[in-house]
Amino acid sequence: MAESHMQAIVIAAFGGPEVLELRDLPQPEPGPGELRIRVAACGVNPVDWKLRAGWLSAAMSHTLPLVPGCDLAGSVEATGEGVDPAWLGREVVAFLDLAHPGAYAQQAVAPLARVVERPARLEAAEAAALPTPGLTAMQLVRSHGRLASGHRLLVTGAAGAVGSLALQIAAEVPDAAxxxxxxxxxxxxxxxLPGLTVISDMQAAALADMDLVIDCVGGEVLARAPDWVARGGALISxxxxxxxxxxxxxxxxxxxxMVEHDSAQLAELVQACAHERWRLPVKRCLPLAEAAAAHRAxxxxxxxxxxxxxA
Ligand SMILES: NC(=O)c1ccc[n+]([C@@H]2O[C@H](COP(=O)([O-])OP(=O)(O)OC[C@H]3O[C@@H](n4cnc5c(N)ncnc54)[C@H](OP(=O)(O)O)[C@@H]3O)[C@@H](O)[C@H]2O)c1
Structure with a gap:
C-alpha cells in the first residue's frame, strides 16, 4: 500500500525563522497508548522559536529534522494499541512534550495521557492557543507560587499569554491584591479585572512588598525583581x-x-476557557505555511x- 503523506513545518538545522520549511512527510503512526490527530490548529509559543534557534540544545537533545510545536487542537483519526476506538472522531486538545513536539503539522501523534476532549463551545483555534501558557499559568499561581488569600502578587509581562492567564487565575484567590x-x-x-493595579514604570513606588512575583519577561525586569518582594516572599520566573x-x-x-503536563489541569483549563471563566484571545491565525512569518512577528x-x- 502506498505510504500516506502530510505537510508539516520542519526544522532541518537550527537557526533563524528562515529554517522553518514546509515539507511532505510520511503521516505519523500512533504507537501503543497513542492517538493520531488531524490537526486543525496549533498554538505558537516563544519556546518554539527558542527551540528553532537551538537555545534548548543544552537542556534537551532533539534529533533533526524536527517538527516543532507542543499545543494543538484537532480530531482523532487513528488509535494505537490499547486505546479505546471510541476516541475516533472526537475533537481534542493536546499538549505535546517539548522533548517530542510535532504540532506544526497536518497530522500529529500524542499519548492519550496528554489529550483531553475539546468542548464544542471552544473553537479549535482558541483551544490550540491554551495548553502551554495555560498550564504554565496554573502551575505558577498554584503549585509554585502558592498564592493565598490576602497576598500581594505582581506579574511581569502581564499582557502576554502566560501573564494574562496567571492574573485571571490569581483573581479567583479571595482578597489577593x-x-x-x-x-x-x-x-x-x-x-x-476589578482592582487590578497596572504599572508601566519600573521605578513606581507600588513595586514593593509583594508576597509573590511571577516573572514572564526575564532580563532587566527579572534583575530588578528581588527588590519588589517582601522578606519571606517568592520570585518565580x-x-x-x-x-x-x-x-x-x-x-x-x-x-x-518549567511547565509540566497535568491532564486534570488541562481539562480544567479548556473547560474554564470554554465557559469564559478565563480568556486568552487569539490575535492572529495564519496558515501553517506561514510559520516563519509567525516566528518573525x-x-x-x-x-x-x-x-x-x-493546518
Ligand atoms: N519555563 C516554561 O515552562 C515556560 C512556559 C511558558 C512560557 N515560558 C516563557 O515565558 C515567557 C512569556 O511567554 P508568553 O507565552 O506569555 O509570551 P508572550 O505572550 O509573548 O508574552 C510576553 C509578554 O512579555 C512582554 N515583554 C517582553 N519584553 C518586555 C520588557 N522588556 N518589559 C516588559 N514587558 C515585556 C511582552 O510585551 P508586549 O506584548 O508589549 O510585546 C508580552 O506581553 C516567554 O519567554 C516564554 O518562553 C516559559
Whole structure:
C-alpha cells in the first residue's frame, strides 16, 4: 500500500525563522497508548522559536529534522494499541512534550495521557492557543507560587499569554491584591479585572512588598525583581533563573520553573476557557505555511498577542 503523506513545518538545522520549511512527510503512526490527530490548529509559543534557534540544545537533545510545536487542537483519526476506538472522531486538545513536539503539522501523534476532549463551545483555534501558557499559568499561581488569600502578587509581562492567564487565575484567590507590570503599549491588552493595579514604570513606588512575583519577561525586569518582594516572599520566573544570591540576601524564595503536563489541569483549563471563566484571545491565525512569518512577528515583539497556525 502506498505510504500516506502530510505537510508539516520542519526544522532541518537550527537557526533563524528562515529554517522553518514546509515539507511532505510520511503521516505519523500512533504507537501503543497513542492517538493520531488531524490537526486543525496549533498554538505558537516563544519556546518554539527558542527551540528553532537551538537555545534548548543544552537542556534537551532533539534529533533533526524536527517538527516543532507542543499545543494543538484537532480530531482523532487513528488509535494505537490499547486505546479505546471510541476516541475516533472526537475533537481534542493536546499538549505535546517539548522533548517530542510535532504540532506544526497536518497530522500529529500524542499519548492519550496528554489529550483531553475539546468542548464544542471552544473553537479549535482558541483551544490550540491554551495548553502551554495555560498550564504554565496554573502551575505558577498554584503549585509554585502558592498564592493565598490576602497576598500581594505582581506579574511581569502581564499582557502576554502566560501573564494574562496567571492574573485571571490569581483573581479567583479571595482578597489577593493583583499588580500587573506591562509596557505602556500593552496596557489595553490586559484582562479586565476589578482592582487590578497596572504599572508601566519600573521605578513606581507600588513595586514593593509583594508576597509573590511571577516573572514572564526575564532580563532587566527579572534583575530588578528581588527588590519588589517582601522578606519571606517568592520570585518565580519562567524565563530564566533569578539571581540566587540577591534573593538569598533578601530572604526571598527564588525559582525558575518549567511547565509540566497535568491532564486534570488541562481539562480544567479548556473547560474554564470554554465557559469564559478565563480568556486568552487569539490575535492572529495564519496558515501553517506561514510559520516563519509567525516566528518573525513573535520574536520582534510586533505580534502583540497570541498567534495560531491553521493546518
Ligand atoms: N519555563 C516554561 O515552562 C515556560 C512556559 C511558558 C512560557 N515560558 C516563557 O515565558 C515567557 C512569556 O511567554 P508568553 O507565552 O506569555 O509570551 P508572550 O505572550 O509573548 O508574552 C510576553 C509578554 O512579555 C512582554 N515583554 C517582553 N519584553 C518586555 C520588557 N522588556 N518589559 C516588559 N514587558 C515585556 C511582552 O510585551 P508586549 O506584548 O508589549 O510585546 C508580552 O506581553 C516567554 O519567554 C516564554 O518562553 C516559559
Amino acid at each position: 493583583l499588580f500587573a507590570l506591562v509596557r505602556e503599549s500593552a496596557r489595553q491588552r490586559l484582562p479586565k 519562567v524565563v530564566m533563573p533569578p539571581d540566587e544570591a540577591r534573593c538569598q540576601e533578601r530572604a526571598v524564595r527564588a525559582g525558575f520553573v 513573535g520574536e520582534s515583539g510586533e505580534a502583540q498577542g497570541k498567534m495560531v497556525l491553521l
